[in-house]
Amino acid sequence: MALRLLYNNYLLGQHATITATSEASGLPASAAADPQRTRVWRSLTETGTQALDIDLGVTSNVTCVALANVQLIAGTGSVTLQQRGTGASPGAAVNVATLPWQDPDTRVAMSFFSLQNFRHWRLLWSNDLSANAYAEVGYVFLGAYWEAPVNFSVPSENGFSDLSIPSTSLDGQKDFVTRTGVHTASLRFDAITEQQRSDLRAIYRLVGVRMPIFTALDPSLSWTHWLARFASPISHSFDIAPGRYSLDVSLEEVR
């Protein structure tokens, strides 16, 4: 499957609101719309289920959901995306997708599904053990994904860096100041169409290097599901064949 970019987060829309079944005083539900993944919503420590309720303000086409830094209640159970209708008030909850456990490396959980057109949504944390614990999540994406019509070329450069800093004794023993490692990827798209070039430029214009976006290099591989940023300009040259471009994109995981 081709690269998918999740860049247009409806939660960031001006009419969107997020509430929760409960929230710790300093960690409100609204934090789920903050791309700063370490800033979290946390529920109160209770024995029941917990949920984030999302009102997009308008009925919208949704094809995917992504969560960064999600914590399940008592470390087990699941998070389920539900739709709650299109009315002025939320209606009954209907399951849309159950998210997989987040990748332990990338700390992202992502789910794709057929187009859903609703206004009200819920993310429901199960509490399978009826544990007295809390639910937590960093950044939440709800929207539609963009998929590259022409995928990037393979093999592509892909790595994971450890940026830790050593401190060395006179005798050679080392201590390390740990820094968060990051995934990086350098992608080359060969012979893409004018439309794809235009789409990528539009996305880049919108988010630049500033705004984190969820990416799935391969939607079927969870370790390629990142919260990332563009790490460089997107560059392309005019090739021999008119209307076809080779375009380079670099991505770096958001720490």
Place this chain on the structure above:
Amino acid sequence: MAFADFLAASQRRVVILAELTPSLRLSGWSAVGGSAPNSYRITLTRFVATAAVPGDGVYRRCVGVRENGTDLSERPSIADVDANAGSWFWDEANSKLYVRTSSGADPDTFTVYQALVTFYVATSGVVLNRVDASGDTGIYYHPWLSGELPHLTTAVGDLLSGQTNTMAGSITLTNAHGFWNALIAADSDYTWTNKRVRLLLGGSYISGTVTELHLPRSQYVALRTMRIEDVSADELTCQFRLAPLARATERTVPVTPYFESIYPNLGVGVRGTKKWVGYGRATIRPDLTDTSGTGVWTVADAAYQTLFAVHSVSAIDKSTGVRTALTLTTDYTVDLTTCIVTVVNATYAWQNYDLEVDVTGKPDGAGGYLHTFAAIVKDLLQTFLNVPSSEIDNAAFVQAAIDAPEEISLWLKDQRSLASIFSTNEPNFPSLERSVVGTIQQTLAGVWTCWIWDPGYDASAIVSMQKEDFSLFRAEPKHEAIYSTVHVHFNRNHARNEWPVETSTDPRTTYLAEVTDTLDIYTFLRDASDAQRLAQRYLLVCGGLTTEVEFRERGMRLVEHLAGAKVLVSFAPAPAASGAWVDEPFELLRLEITYAPQVVVVGRLGNLKGIGRRIGHWSNDTTPDYSAASAAERAAWGWWTDANGFAVAFDPSSADRSIWW
């Protein structure tokens, strides 16, 4: 998970927290009424809404309320506030702040009412529970702390002068989001000047091979508490220039001048001078403050103290200089509360006579008077710097009073900064620290503490450093600052400007080191035997060679320490008779800690003039016999020896090598 485990780990993720606490001016209070008739309330939200941060905004926590210059007491409920004057309660969930003022009046009638609110930032985004293991108390520290962090330098000068605490630099917060602009603006309701920033260090570490353990908030150690001097921002950063809390000791004492507006009949030369401040017993010349009658003389500043006793008063003939002892009631009266002596016998009227009084200064409130290093330092801090009890390490002051019971006489007429009174080594200026070989400093958390320097040590209670702990270790034997004679100046007679002197001389130092230099120590001591003992101690300290070591630490085991702390060092090869140091005691003479881009600890060690291993103390009932004592106990205590100098008969290893301190 403890900070010690974090330090010991070879893989650590360091996180530095900064908790900034400005004040927020509050106005527009409304009476609660009903079940809380004495209380007022105002809206105080827990989030500062800002377009810079999605959602509700940036969390701030109310941590105090100040009524003009007085901090109110926090209470756990509205009912408690209503029942107690001068208290507050923040209903965080409902964004309401409740107070009951000290007088019961509307808070809006006071000059200013402020809430102290804390903002939380760090070098990395992290959620920490304010109460360990309580997820409901989680607080997000925004990853906005970047760039330059304060560079901490603490130093003790050659064991003979006071400690210098400096904290240079500033903290820089990211501001591309623009959050700080509104808060630091001159027309905002926030006040940042002289408000506190608390810096803490912690993070996570790897346990075993893969498990990352995160320190709870309670295990983060305080690097320093500082005050904000200035703040500025641009489109990228917001910079807070910080100053050490101890800079407050630049405050001068005495405080109160004499002017005609209060004293319309001042004596000649009194105008503009300061009122005496005095502790302990001394002979001084009081100030003539009322010439309308036979003379009223002010002995001390009644705004800051009363007197314990006026022992005697002498009249000094202005023309002949002859002193005449006066008789209480017949010739003069005394008011200990207002600190004045009134001459009632016209024979000794001010026109012809000056006065000299033998006086004991500020009482201790328990029937005695303040006269020890610890008691006087504590009173100076609380009286002239308004340091609250919560910022005094009372246990340390109690111990210092035991360790330094010498009688102190501290009477001040000419202005000096508190820093000078505490620790100067200028000629003719005594200092409290040098009077008892003490140290006064603030802890990492901003609490005032003190101790009396002692070259002995408890090996079980101090850090032991090995060769692999250092990435730089450069020993430098020091052949300077050796004295063969010490003069201790004490018991100053302020009336006659006279200093008795006790002297201690070591001819052995003269012959060995070929020096005849003399060290003069000016003290607030009163007793000759105390001064003689001090002279002997200083002679021991400054009469020998010392070795100093420049070092850089590989890890950060010393990050919680300040200069003056002791450590044990094992290192080979080393400039020692044996060729190596094995658990050799050292003192941190200087410690420099930088925090960004990574924590680096460098400094200078001194080997306690080579006498650290040899100091003995009187043992107590709990001390075991020498044969049963551990190495640490043998290092700390002394035992009676036989005629051969052995604590254990016929055992040369138990030979007496101690120096009684």
